[in-house]
Amino acid sequence: MRCLSMNQKLNFLIFLAFLSLFTIGCPGGGGGGGGAAFALFGLGGGGGDVPAPKLEIQYNGVSRESGSTLDIGSEPIGTADGKTGTVTIKNSGNAAITLPGSPNIVALSGTDASQFSVTQPATSSLAAGASVTFTLNFKPTLEGAKTATIKIQSSDPAVGSFQLNLTGTGGAAAPRLAVSVGATQIAANGSYGLGSVEIDSSGTAVTFTVRNTGSATANLDGPPAVTATGTQFVLNLAGFPTSIAANATATFAIQFSPTGLAEVKSSNIAVAYDGGLSFLFTVTGTGTPKPVPTIAISHNSSSFTSGGSIPTFGVVWPTLTSSTKTVTISNTGTATMTGITLSKPSGHSGDFTISAFSAGATLAAGASGTFTIQFSPTATGSRAAVVRVATTNGTNGAASSADLNVSGTGKTGADVLVSWTGTNEKAPNDTDGGYKVCYSKNTGFNPADVNGTTIFCTDVPNTGGTTPVSKVISVPTFGDWYFKVYSYGKHNTVGGSPSGQSSVNVPNT
Incomplete structure (x- = not known):
């Protein structure tokens, strides 16, 4: 083995971690027989990962590798909006990353670059775990396959330059409808909420705008061009046309008028065009309970809401008057009760007296009032009559009537x-x-x-x-x-x- 100089020895790096001890022997200077030994135990003092950024590119929530191809699909030529998608730049590392591209962070190039466009991310620096998005748009002007490339420079030492190849197909001019409410775009097969409306009432009509985002006239099917499956969603198609030119709009209205149970209700809406195409979405609304009055009648803590026999007044001398019996009328509902009346429609009506109702002819929600009944027999023997309590809306908004049977005995001796x-x-x-x-x-x-x-x-x-x-x-x-x-x-x-x-x-x- 050739011996190295001291500087060479210091710069020599050995990647044999699987050895617990590695020894290199060299002859001593001047041809002596001595030698030097170097023992290496591991490769560093503390261990662990070194903080580093990591660039990750996602499209429609799926991570893409550098050099991969992204097929945007087909788009009719000449559309006003084109086909749009969102690309996410994410830093999956544990140190900040920079995106130094200039003049653009995202550079677009390639044979058909003019058929594509990109927006630029809002920032050129991302902290660990942070992300930013930009929009990719394909708007072909000519039919056929189109290609382009986007490149993103970064401080990720592993992927200094990320490249994504784009493909798309320009199709023949065609209509395409989109529906919105104001600035809110409704997704195809999506839904739109019309809010809450009281049962048996009508909500405010909501205007829906239909726009032809395609590049050819849309011939609407009809009549009607718009259909609903829920009868509690009323369509107003006044003035709705039979066709919508490219990039033109038309409007219709939907009014939510719930009936029946207080619950969430829905309807499928279809805007049909060109003999088989349609834009489908769902509208929903919540029918809420209608405020109504509800009558409750009681005497001595017993319910007489449906009528019944008040306990007898007992035996009373003619010309005398019994003690009073108090009857309470309550409104346990959520709206004002009206048209409250008291009467004696049958029996020995002259032998029983009733006071005026303390609350008058109306009773607010949650309120109550009273009236009294007394027995004043005009003759001896059994005496009986009917006291009727009536309202115009006491039964959940409908008229109500309850008959209270009263009785007593005129004392004979x-x-x-x-x-x-x-x-x-x-x-x-x-x-x-x-x-x-x-x-x-x-x-x-x-x-x-x-x-x-x-x-x-x-x-x-x-x-x-x-x-x-x-x-x-x-x-x-x-x-x-x-x-x-x-x-x-x-x-x-x-x-x-x-x-x-x-x-x-x-x-x-």
């Missing part, structure tokens, strides 16, 4: 037990004679003046072997009543002198 000490005698089985119990609301009355309206008398005759000493009397009204008892016999039918007067108070309950 009160029982009073009258007792006395027997004063007349009779033989067994003797049935003649007995007692008279007379009563009146007038103190000091004379039983001889009995008239059946203000003074009443009831016979309590002797029965075989029994001398009566008490009688239950039913008085027709409440208040103070006065009682007298006298006896009579077979031969003294007028009777003797009455007893002393006694009184009892009959309550009004």
